[in-house]
Amino acid sequence: MSQPHSPPPPTSTEEVGAAMAAPAFSPLYRQIKGLLLQRLQAGQWRPGESIPSEMELSQQLRVSQGTVRKAIDELAAENLLVRKQGKGTFVATHSERHVRYRFLRLRPDTGDLDDEGQAQRTILYCRRERASAELAGTLGLRAGESVVHMRRTLSMQGTPTVLEDIWLPGHTFKAITAELVTEYAGPTYALLEKEFGVHMVRAVEKIKAVAAPNAEAAQLLQVPPSTPLLQVERVAYTYNDVPMELRRGLYRTDTHHYLNELN
Structure with a gap:
């Protein structure tokens, strides 16, 4: 583009x-x-x-x-x-290997990211919706404006490990499709840079311990109902603190942990 x-x-x-x-x-x-x-x-x-x-x-x-x-x-x-x-x-770019998972802090309990390899994406759907008042407030939009809602799973070594719902401003990402995201080999943030000129420079996350919220989530993550999971809500910003993404994820932690480096 x-x-x-x-x-x-x-x-x-x-x-x-x-x-x-x-x-x-x-x-x-x-x-x-x-x-x-x-x-x-x-x-x-x-x-x-x-x-x-x-x-x-x-x-x-x-x-x-x-x-x-x-x-x-x-x-x-x-x-x-x-x-x-x-x-x-x-x-800085999300395309480089050492920053591919700059915002994804899930790490394997044994080995490292190089051993594990790149996560496999499965796009469940990518569709346009009208923003609720809460969603609009988070993304700096007006209630009812168009947003792109994408749901996907990330699998680590063949095991579904993350279930994510992602919302993006519709006017900025008019041409995004499930096919475009599926066919792009690199990280999604690198795709947003390359195709739409949007560079995510920082993110704010809220993390809670929850049980699998419903049967659909448990089935997609291949875990029993009510399995303990991490719920991660992330708002990602481009330059000048303009919000460009809301992401809500459920993370399995039976083989992975969430790593934060503090300095």
């Missing part, structure tokens, strides 16, 4: 000054960070692409290289940019 044409970067002192307009107490590197974030949001640098060097950016923006470096350091800490030794700095 073709992407909208991105505006050229500001080059004049006036343009840069306007783009960096901020309260007087905002440090200069934070203003530069905001400007770089604007360029990321506008799609000037696509996921997986390299950005200009610190020296080039410092010349463009008429600030010191150290100021640019500090701004990039913060964007890298937020997983928006990735530094690669000897290669440069790149826009």
